[in-house]
Amino acid sequence: MSRGVINNTSVFAYMQSEYLSSKTNKASVGKTMRLSDGTNLIYCKAATALMAGNVVYANPTKLEAKSVSTISEVSEDTITVTATAVNHVFDNGYLCVTTGLGNKYTYSIKSHKTIGNTVMFTLNDTLIAKVDTTSKVTIISNLYNNSSSSGVIALGVSLVNIAIGEHFWVVCKGIVGAVSSEVVAIGKAVATNGTGAIKAAIAGDYIIGYTLTASVINEISPIYINI
Known part of the structure; x- marks a missing residue:
């Protein structure tokens, strides 16, 4: 936990780093964690393979x-x-x-x-x-227990590549790099395209954050995510 966890350390000392994944659960799926820089994360289990910088989605039963x-x-x-x-x-x-x-x-x-x-x-x-x-x-069902690479309910952005069945942290609030499907100007609201990338938000979209730089198609751009 390079940025430090500000939750009760006696409760969270056993948890895995935000940059690691695990076949076994190190915390309850759906558990939240807040880092010292204000980043909020939620513990998930992957139902599909996931890529770093991609939006992760709920796939509930x-x-x-x-x-x-x-x-x-x-x-x-x-x-x-x-x-x-x-x-x-x-x-x-x-x-x-x-x-x-x-x-x-x-x-x-x-x-x-x-x-x-x-x-x-x-x-x-x-x-x-x-x-x-x-x-x-x-x-x-628990929204975080069947995380997927596509969908309509965005959970956050993955920091690392994840294999099927692994447990990992998803960033739901804070600064994170996310892949973009189109050019979006700096400071603009973004939504998700439903398959892992961000796009410019339009009327009716669920806004997940805003750009911190102008985004480039198929490249990672920093955004402030707030889900």
């Missing part, structure tokens, strides 16, 4: 508008829905109650298990509001 199958009361920490799911795919993900009783609340998922045609989600916290069979939920 989703279950949408699934019906709650049993009543869960306030103070309980489980919600059971009519669905099927591969074990652990939604661990450390999120469950959002979208309609019906108990709607508007979002919970983080500790674990889950499939029982027949239902999935019981154990939450990290107890329910704020009761849910019943009128309730529907949408579940999304």
Whole structure:
């Protein structure tokens, strides 16, 4: 960690350098780290090979508008829905109650298990509001656990080349070099082209930062990223 970590050192001492990748996880996927120069990073796991200087994307698994199958009361920490799911795919993900009783609340998922045609989600916290069979939920996996070289949900920029299955840090706030798909003038807002490069932001784009120099096509240019 050449720039120094300003998080609690007793918690972060075991973490890998921002310039290294690892087949084994050295921290929880989704863990954040802030360096002494103000750079913010998030710990990810790669589902595809990734290149240094390229934008990295989320590729989450989703279950949408699934019906709650049993009543869960306030103070309980489980919600059971009519669905099927591969074990652990939604661990450390999120469950959002979208309609019906108990709607508007979002919970983080500790674990889950499939029982027949239902999935019981154990939450990290107890329910704020009761849910019943009128309730529907949408579940999304940990955004950082299936990082990809293409997509629509940008996570940040990789500092190093990454192999499939490796764990690594992605820069989500601060100065970082990013490959450009077009010429962008200095100080202009940038978005991503969906395949790893930055481009000039236009109406409707999600802005991920701005240029610090005029960018050159297919070359790395410094940007200030802020996701």
